[in-house]
Amino acid sequence: MSKVSNLVVAVTGIIAVAVYVAVDSFSADDTYTPTVDMGQADWAAIAAWPELIEVPDVESLPDPDRIFTMIVLDDSGSMGDDLEQAKTAVIEAVRMMDRQDRVGVLALNAGLVLPIATVEDVIPRLESTLRPVYSTGSTPLGPALSAARDFLSEEAARSRSFGTYRIIVTTDGAADDPDRLIREVIETVNTTPIQVATIGIGIGARHVLNAAGQTSYVAVDDVGKLSEALQAAVAENADFSPITAFAEGN
Amino acid sequence: MRSLIRPLSIVLALTLGTGTAVAETGDPLAEVVTSPVRDCSGGTTQNMPLIAWGADGVVVHANGNSLTPRPGLLQQAGWELTLSVKDAFAEQVADYLGCDTPFLRGTLGMLMAAAPVTEADPRTEQIVFFKHSWSAGDGIVAAEGIQRPSDLAGKRIAIQAYGPHVDFVGRVLADAGLGFGDVTVVWAEDLTGDGDTPANLFAEGQADAAAVILPDARFVTSGGTVGTGAEGSVKGATILISTLEATSVISDYIAVRADYFDAHREEIAQLVNALFRAEEAMRGFMAEEGNPDRAALAQLMADEFLGGLPAEEGVFLWMDAITDGWSGNARHFADAADPRRFSVLGQEVAASLRGAGMIDFPHELAAAEWDFTALTDGLTNLDDRQIALFNPEKAAQAVNRLRRTGQLDANTKIDFQVYFEPDTPEFPADLYAEDFATILRLASTYSGAIITVEGHADPLHFLRREKEGAAKSELRGIRTSTQNLSLQRAIAVVDALENFAGETGIRVNRDQFIVDGVGISSPAYNPPTTEAEWRQNMRVVFRVLTAQAEATTFDPL
Numbered sequence: 178m179s180k181v182s183n184l185v186v187a188v189t190g191i192i193a194v195a196v197y198v199a200v201d202s203f204s205a206d207d208t209y210t211p212t213v214d215m216g217q218a219d220w221a222a223i224a225a226w227p228e229l230i231e232v233p234d235v236e237s238l239p240d241p242d243r244i245f246t247m248i249v250l251d252d253s254g255s256m257g258d259d260l261e262q263a264k265t266a267v268i269e270a271v272r273m274m275d276r277q278d279r280v281g282v283l284a285l286n287a288g289l290v291l292p293i294a295t296v297e298d299v300i301p302r303l304e305s306t307l308r309p310v311y312s313t314g315s316t317p318l319g320p321a322l323s324a325a326r327d328f329l330s331e332e333a334a335r336s337r338s339f340g341t342y343r344i345i346v347t348t349d350g351a352a353d354d355p356d357r358l359i360r361e362v363i364e365t366v367n368t369t370p371i372q373v374a375t376i377g378i379g380i381g382a383r384h385v386l387n388a389a390g391q392t393s394y395v396a397v398d399d400v401g402k403l404s405e406a407l408q409a410a411v412a413e414n415a416d417f418s419p420i421t422a423f424a425e426g427n
Numbered sequence: 428m429r430s431l432i433r434p435l436s437i438v439l440a441l442t443l444g445t446g447t448a449v450a451e452t453g454d455p456l457a458e459v460v461t462s463p464v465r466d467c468s469g470g471t472t473q474n475m476p477l478i479a480w481g482a483d484g485v486v487v488h489a490n491g492n493s494l495t496p497r498p499g500l501l502q503q504a505g506w507e508l509t510l511s512v513k514d515a516f517a518e519q520v521a522d523y524l525g526c527d528t529p530f531l532r533g534t535l536g537m538l539m540a541a542a543p544v545t546e547a548d549p550r551t552e553q554i555v556f557f558k559h560s561w562s563a564g565d566g567i568v569a570a571e572g573i574q575r576p577s578d579l580a581g582k583r584i585a586i587q588a589y590g591p592h593v594d595f596v597g598r599v600l601a602d603a604g605l606g607f608g609d610v611t612v613v614w615a616e617d618l619t620g621d622g623d624t625p626a627n628l629f630a631e632g633q634a635d636a637a638a639v640i641l642p643d644a645r646f647v648t649s650g651g652t653v654g655t656g657a658e659g660s661v662k663g664a665t666i667l668i669s670t671l672e673a674t675s676v677i678s679d680y681i682a683v684r685a686d687y688f689d690a691h692r693e694e695i696a697q698l699v700n701a702l703f704r705a706e707e708a709m710r711g712f713m714a715e716e717g718n719p720d721r722a723a724l725a726q727l728m729a730d731e732f733l734g735g736l737p738a739e740e741g742v743f744l745w746m747d748a749i750t751d752g753w754s755g756n757a758r759h760f761a762d763a764a765d766p767r768r769f770s771v772l773g774q775e776v777a778a779s780l781r782g783a784g785m786i787d788f789p790h791e792l793a794a795a796e797w798d799f800t801a802l803t804d805g806l807t808n809l810d811d812r813q814i815a816l817f818n819p820e821k822a823a824q825a826v827n828r829l830r831r832t833g834q835l836d837a838n839t840k841i842d843f844q845v846y847f848e849p850d851t852p853e854f855p856a857d858l859y860a861e862d863f864a865t866i867l868r869l870a871s872t873y874s875g876a877i878i879t880v881e882g883h884a885d886p887l888h889f890l891r892r893e894k895e896g897a898a899k900s901e902l903r904g905i906r907t908s909t910q911n912l913s914l915q916r917a918i919a920v921v922d923a924l925e926n927f928a929g930e931t932g933i934r935v936n937r938d939q940f941i942v943d944g945v946g947i948s949s950p951a952y953n954p955p956t957t958e959a960e961w962r963q964n965m966r967v968v969f970r971v972l973t974a975q976a977e978a979t980t981f982d983p984l
Contacts, residue, residue, distance in 0.1 A: 218899050223906065224948055229831050237819030237941060238918070241911035337827050339914050339944065341907055366899060370907050390898030410904030412912040413850040413965070414888045417958040 215363055215391050222368040226338060227330035239336040244278040244343065247293065247325035250307075251348035251378075252284040253316040259378045259397075260312040263347045266376045266400045268303055270345060271296060273404055281328060282307070285321050286314035293332055318348060319357030322373075326365055342371040343407065347397070350380040350387075359385050366391050374407055376400060452623075453588045453614030455785050457543040460520045464548045467526035468690040471506050472496075474528040475681075476513035479732035481745035482559035482679055483532070484724055486510060487731075489705035492723060494731060500705050504697040512732060514618065516589040520544055524551055529687035534562075535678050535792075536594035539776045542790035545684075553682040555769070556795035557699050558756050562670040562677035563875065564747025565595060566644040568629060569636040571663025576603035579610055579667075585625035585634035588614040589785075591677055592625075592638035597779025598676050599668055602869065602971075607782035619643055630661050641669060641747060672876035672972070674749065675767040678759075682792070695795070696802060699756075704805045706752040713745050754811050757799040764932035766871040769794050817938040822877045826941045826972075835879070835970065845920060847965040849885070852915035856923035863927040866969055870939055877972045879941050880921050882913035885964035886947035890954050906946060914944030920967045 248267055252260055271280055274296045281293035282303075287310045291299060325344045333342060344365065352358040362385050365371050374393040375386040387394040393406040477483040487510060491497025496507040513519045516533060520541045523531045531538060531545070531553060538553060545551045573579060576599050586592050600606055613634045616623040619642075626647055629637035637647075645651045649660040656662030670677055688695060712720040725741030733740050751759065758765045765771075770791075777789035803809060829835040847854045870878055889905045921940050928935040952960035 215899070218903060220906070223903070224946075225831070229828065231824075235820050235824040235827060237823040237938075239914070241914040241918075241944070337823065337943075339911055341911070366903070370903055370910075372900070372903070390900055393900065410901060410908045411850060411888065412905060412908035413885050414891070415849050417887070417955070417961045419956050420887070420891055420894065420954060 215388065216367050218366070219368050223370050226369045227333045230330065230334040232331065232334045234335055236336050239339040240277065241339045242275075243336070243340040244274065245293070245329055245332045245336075245340055246274065246278065246280045246343045246345055247328050248280065248282045249318070249321045249325050249344060249346040249348070250282055250284045250290075250310065251316060251318070251346070252286050252310050252312055252314070253351070254313050255316060255351050256312045256349055256378070258312075259349060260310070262397055263376070263378060264307045264310070266397045267307065267347055269400045270376065270403055271299060271303055273401075279332060283321060283325055283328070284310050285317055287311075289328075293328055316348075316351055316353045318346065318350075318352040319354050319359075319361045322346070322358065322361040322365060326361075326369065326371060329369075329371055338370070341409065342369070343374060344371055345374045345376060345403075346386055347376040347378075348380070348386065349378040350375075350384050355385075362386070362388075362392065372407060374403065376403070451614075452616050453612070453784075455543060455787075456517060456520060456540050456589060457547075459517050459589075460524070460541075460544050462521045462524050464524045464551055465526045466550065467529050467684050467687045469526070469529075469687075471691065471694050473506075473508055473530070474522075475508045475510050475530045476519050476522065476528060476532045477510050477732075478514050478532055478679075479512055479744075480559070480679060481564075481728065481741075481748035482750050483512075483732070484728050484741075484745060485559065485702055485706045485709055485750065487727060488709050488724060489701050492727060500701040501698065504701040505694060506698055506701070516541070523684065524548075526684070526687075529684045531682040531684075533680065533682075534591040534594070535680060535772055535776045536591060536780065537589060538680060538682055538792060539773070539780050539790060540589050540593070540785050542792060543786055546790055546792075550684060550686040552685040553792050554685055554688040554795050555680050555682045555792050556688070556695055556797070557681040557702055558751045558759050558769075559679040559681070560748040560750045561674055562591070562679070562747065563674055563749050564641045564670060564744075565592060565638065565677055566641050566669030566671075567596065567599060567636055567638050567667045568626075568644050568647050568661075568664050569667040570629075570661070571665075573636060573667060574665075576600065576668060577605065579603065579636055580605055581609065582635040583611045583613050583633070585613040585615050585628040585637040586783075587618045587625055587638070588616065590618050591679075593783050593785060594776040594779040595670070595673070595677050596638050597782055598775060598872065599673065601779070602872070607779075607784070612783060629664070630659070636667065641671075642743075644669065670875070673873050674875035675872050678772060679748070685793075688795070696797065699795075699797065700802045700804055703753040703756070703802060706750050707806055707808060709745075710750060710752065713742070752812070753799065753803065753806055753809060756797075758811065760794050760797065761799055764934065766868055766933055767874075817877065817936070819938045819941065822938070822941050826877065826879055826943060829972070830943070835972075844963060845916070845965070845967050846962060847916055849965065850912065852882075852912065852919040854916075854919065854923075856926070859923070860927065863924050864931075866924060867928055867933050867935060869969075869971060870935060871933075873971050874936070874939070876939075877941055878939055879943050879968075879970045879972065880917040881968045881970065882916035882918075882920075882942070882944040883950060883964060883966050883968065884909035884913045884916075884944075884947050885955060885961055886950050886953060887955055887961060887964075889947055910944055910946035912944075913946045914942060916965070917942040917944055917967055 250267060276297040278296045279293050280296055280299055282291035284290050290310060291306050329342050365373055376397050377387060377394055378397045380387050386392055395402045395406055489500040490508055490510060491499030494510040501508055516537050519531060522528050545553050584596060586596055613628055615625045615628055619640055625637035626639045626643040628634045630647060644666050646659060647654055647661045648664045648666055649655045651666055654660035654662050654664035712718045715721060726738040728741035728744055729736045729738050760769050773792055780786045845854045893902055921942055925935055925937060950964040952964055955961035955964055
C-alpha cells in the first residue's frame with residue numbers, strides 16, 4: 178500500500194475512532210454503537226493486498242474457489258463456561274467448510290493453536306487441539322485481528338490473492354482495548370478483501386463486530402447460519418441493462 | 428514505405444572464378460554471387476564450412492575434436508572432412524556453386540536468401556539434411572523509448588545482410604502487427620566485431636535498433652539491463668526481445684547440393700548418424716563442469732570460432748545453442764503435428780525475406796526426408812525433448828511481481844475476445860479453433876517466453892450496486908467474486924486450448940501458460956453502455972512476456 182493510502186487509512190481510522198468514542202460516550206448502555214463511521218473502502222489498497230511479500234512457493238494455478246479462514250477464538254477469562262460452547266461452534270463451523278479449504282485457529286491467550294492447513298488435515302485433530310484451551314487471561318481482540326490478517330496475507334501471497342479470505346471471531350466481545358479493535362476492523366474491511374464474521378456470545382447489535390454492512394454476525398447457538406451469512410456474491414448480472422447515468426459522468 | 432539504407436562506403440566487390448560482381452550490402456544474393464556452377468559428385472573427402480556457432484562444435488567433435496580429419500565418428504562413418512569457419516555467407520555460396528564444398532551451412536534465413544542462386548540450377552538445389560539447433564543467443568536491442576516490438580514502427584533497424592537475423596526481425600515485426608515496410612533497414616556487412624556491424628551502427632546512432640548476438644546485446648545494454656552510456660554501452664538501450672524467448676525462430680542447418688546428394692545419399696545418412704551421436708555425447712559432457720572433454724572443446728571453439736577468446740566463452744557459445752539431436756530432427760522434419768516444423772518455418776522465412784527485398788518469390792527448400800528410425804545406431808536416448816523448461820511457481824511469482832510493479836504491459840499482447848456467459852467461465856470453445864491455432868503458433872514460436880492468460884470480468888453489476896448504495900460488505904464480496912471469476916475464465920481458456928492442442932495433435936507446454944485474473948480492475952469499457960461492450964468486458968488477454976522474466980523462470984535445455 179502506498180504512503181498516501183496508509184495516511185488515508187490512518188486518518189480515516191482516527192476519525193472513525195473519534196466519532197465512535199464520542200458517540201459511544203453518550204450510549205445508554207455498555208454496547209458499542211453501530212453508528213460509528215467506518216470510513217470508505219480503499220479499492221486500490223484492496224486490489225494491492227497483500228503487499229508484495231516474497232514467499233518461496235507461489236502457486237502457478239491457484240484455486241479461485243478456495244476459502245481461507247483464520248478463526249480467532251476468545252479464550253479470555255470473561256468467557257468462562259461459554260468457551261466450551263465457542264469451541265463447539267468452531268468445530269461445527271470447520272466441519273461446514275470444503276475439505277480443500279484452508280483454516281487455522283488463533284486463540285487470544287493460548288496463541289496459534291492450529292496453523293493454517295487444509296480442512297481435511299485439520300478436522301481429525303481439531304477437537305484434541307482445542308481441548309486444552311482454557312478460559313483465562315485478557316481479551317486482546319484488536320492485536321489478534323491484526324495477527325489473523327497477517328497469517329492470511331501469507332496465504333494470499335502464495336495464492337496470488339485468489340480465493341476468498343475470512344476471519345471468524347468467536348467472542349463475547351469484551352475487548353481489552355475497544356479502540357484498537359475498531360481500528361483493526363476498519364483497516365481490515367477498508368484495505369483488504371478479508372471478510373470479518375463473528376460467532377457472538379451475547380453480543381449486542383451495536384457492537385463493531387456486529388456492524389451490519391461491515392461485518393457478518395451469527396449467534397453462537399445458530400452457527401448453521403454462518404454459510405448463509407458468508408455466501409459468495411454474484412459477480413455479474415445475467416442480463417445487460419445500461420445505466421445511462423454513468424455515461425453522463427455521474 | 429520501405430527504405431533500405433545502403434551506405435555507399437560499403438560495397439562488396441567479389442571476384443568469384445571468372446565473374447566479378449559489384450553490389451551493395453543488402454542487395455539480393457543473386458546480384459552478389461555470380462560465380463559459375465560446376466558439377467559435384469566427388470567422394471567423401473570434402474571440405475565443410477562451419478559458422479561461429481556453438482552447435483558447430485558437434486561437427487568438430489565428430490571430426491575427432493579437430494578441423495582436419497582425425498579419428499572420430501565421422502571417420503568411422505567413412506568421411507574425411509576438412510572444416511573451416513566461413514562466416515561470410517556470400518563466399519560460402521560461391522564455394523558451394525563451384526563445388527569447393529558440396530555443403531552449405533546457415534540458418535534457414537541464410538539458406539533461403541541463397542535460394543534464388545542455388546535453385547536456379549538443378550545441380551545446386553539445396554537438400555536440407557541436418558538441423559543443428561535453435562538459437563537462444565540472439566536478440567534485438569533498442570534505444571530508449573522503444574519498449575515493445577510495435578514501437579519499432581517508423582524506426583531504423585540495423586541487420587547483417589545475408590546473416591541469421593533477417594527472418595528473426597521479420598518474425599518479430601509480424602507478431603507485432605508490422606512488416607519491413609513499416610521500418611527502415613540499415614544493412615550491415617558483418618555480424619559482430621569491430622567493423623560494419625549492427626551493434627556498431629546502433630552505437631553510432633545510425634540505427635534505433637539492431638539485431639545482434641547476445642554478447643553484443645549485453646555489451647550495449649550494460650550487462651543486459653539498461654545501458655548506462657559507460658564502457659561502450661548505449662545510454663538507455665535495452666534488449667527488446669531475444670531468442671531466449673523467441674526460442675523457435677532462428678534455426679541452423681546443413682544443406683547439400685542435389686547432385687552430390689543423389690550420388691551419396693547413403694554416405695550422407697551415415698554422416699547424419701555420426702552427427703546425432705556426436706551431439707548426444709557432447710550434450711552430456713558439456714553439461715559437466717570439470718569434464719576434460721568439455722574443457723578441450725570449449726577451448727577449441729574459443730580459439731577457432733571466436734578468434735582466441737578465453738575457454739569459458741566457448742562454453743557460453745555452446746549454451747547459446749539449443750541443439751536438436753535425433754529427436755529434434757525427427758520432430759522438425761517428420762512430424763506433421765510439430766507447429767515449428769521445417770515446412771512451416773520455410774514459409775515464414777520466405778515471407779520475411781520477401782518483405783526485406785532479399786528474394787522475389789517464396790522458394791521451397793527440399794528436405795532429405797530421412798527415415799529417422801533408420802538413423803538411430805549408437806544412440807542411447809531417443810526421448811522427445813522440450814526446447815524449454817519452465818518453473819511454473821517462479822514464473823507465477825515473476826508475473827505477480829511484474830503486475831504489482833506495473834511492468835506487465837510492455838509486452839506482446841493479444842486480446843482474445845471470448846463470449847463468456849455472464850457470471851460463469853463457460854464459453855463455446857469449439858468456435859475458437861482459429862484463435863487457438865494462432866495462440867499455439869505464438870506459444871511454439873516464443874517457446875522460451877512465459878505467456879500470461881489474463882481473465883477479466885465486467886464491472887456493471889458492481890457499479891450498479893455501488894450507485895444504489897449497497898453496503899461495503901456486499902461490494903467487497905462482488906469484487907472478490909469478479910476477481911475469482913476472472914481467474915476461472917483464464918483457466919477455462921487454457922483448458923480449452925490444451926484440449927484443442929490434444930485433438931489436433933499439436934504439442935503444448937502447459938507450464939508456459941501462467942493464468943491470472945484481474946477482476947474488474949481494467950475493463951475494456953467502464954462502464955459498458957451497450958450489450959456488445961458489456962460482452963467485450965468478459966474477456967481473456969494473452970501476453971507474451973519478452974525479456975523480463977526469463978532470468979528466473981526459463982531454463983533452456
